[in-house]
Amino acid sequence: MADDSKSGGDLEKDQRSQEDAPPSSIYLISYPKIVFLYPTFLVAVVVAIFMSIAGESAQIGGNREHMAEVMSLIFLGVFGLNLTVLAFDFPRTTSLTLFFLGAALFMGAWMLLRFNPDIVPTITGLLKGLRPWANSQMYWLFASILxxxxxxxxxxxxxxYWEVKGNELLHHHGFLSDLERFAAPNLKIDKEISDIFEYLLLRSGRLVLHPRNQPRAIVLDNVPFISRKEKQITRMLGALQVQVRPDNH
Structure with a gap:
């Protein structure tokens, strides 16, 4: 019984040590900002499928609004918000405040015009005149292009792409797999999250690497899952520092 419990404890300890061990390689990829348009891509695919099944002439609601008009407004709204994320940076301290303020103003204006259509007849008439229209082929083509x-x-x-492996920082680039090597020990890492919405979309941010004996820093923008990558690199560098520590015995 004692041997069984001891062996079970050893197995559990070995499994825990394997889980805590740093990975052998960490890949760092800097993506262009267009990848943040994936919500628009998903909405275009969903709307294209829905319009293909329901048809462009389908109507909804008591006012017999055309489905194509409602879907167009939804698509344009998501597309506009997505472009706003690409065009501007929203720091942590102001982004949520601006977002909720804009949402509150929009909902307040919409409810005011909804229940009091005669208060601003010009704007109400303009909003009622918005009747965008697109068929399923447009959404399919948009989704296909994106x-x-x-x-x-x-x-x-x-x-x-970049690879942190062993005692080296490797830069793989070119069609012929050109390779640049940098020393990984004493590597300094800075993590920057300047846009909270980009972080929410892909958990991405900027990673700045400072290799030893290199005059210029390596800046990688839009690195997905940046917090997890930063923790993995920190664990790897910590393990390397323990391994290269001189033996005093």
């Missing part, structure tokens, strides 16, 4: 761009980005980043 999907092809995403595929191109996925292929291109395979020819330009």
């Amino acid at each position: 999907g092809l761009i995403f595929i191109g980005v996925a292929i291109s980043v395979r020819f330009d």
Whole structure:
């Protein structure tokens, strides 16, 4: 019984040590900002499927509004918000305040015009005159174009990425797999999250690497899952520092 409990404890300890061990390689990929348009891509695909099934002439609501108009407004709204994320940076201290303020103003104005249509007849008439229209083919083409761009980005980043491995920082680039080597020990890492919405979309941010004996820092923008990558690199560098410590015995 004692041997069984001891062996079970050893197995549990070995399993825990394997889970805590740093990975052998950590890949760092800097993506272009267009990858943050994936919500628009998903909405375009969903709307395209819905419009293909329901048809462009389908109507909803008591006012017999056309489905195509409602879907167009939803698509344009998501597309506009997505472009806003790409165009501006929203720091942590102000982004949530601005977002909730804008949402509150929009909802207040919408409810005011909804229940009091005669208060500003010009604006009410303008809003009622908004009748955007697009068929399913437009959404399919939009999603196809954006999907092809995403595929191109996925292929291109395979020819330009960084790898933290062992005692080295490796830069793989070019179609012929050119390789640059930098010393990994004493590597300084800075993590920057300047846009909270980009962080929410892909958990991404900026990673700044300072290799030893290098005059210029290496800046990697839009690195997905940046917090997890930073923790993995910190664990790896900590393990390397323990391994290279001189033996005093």
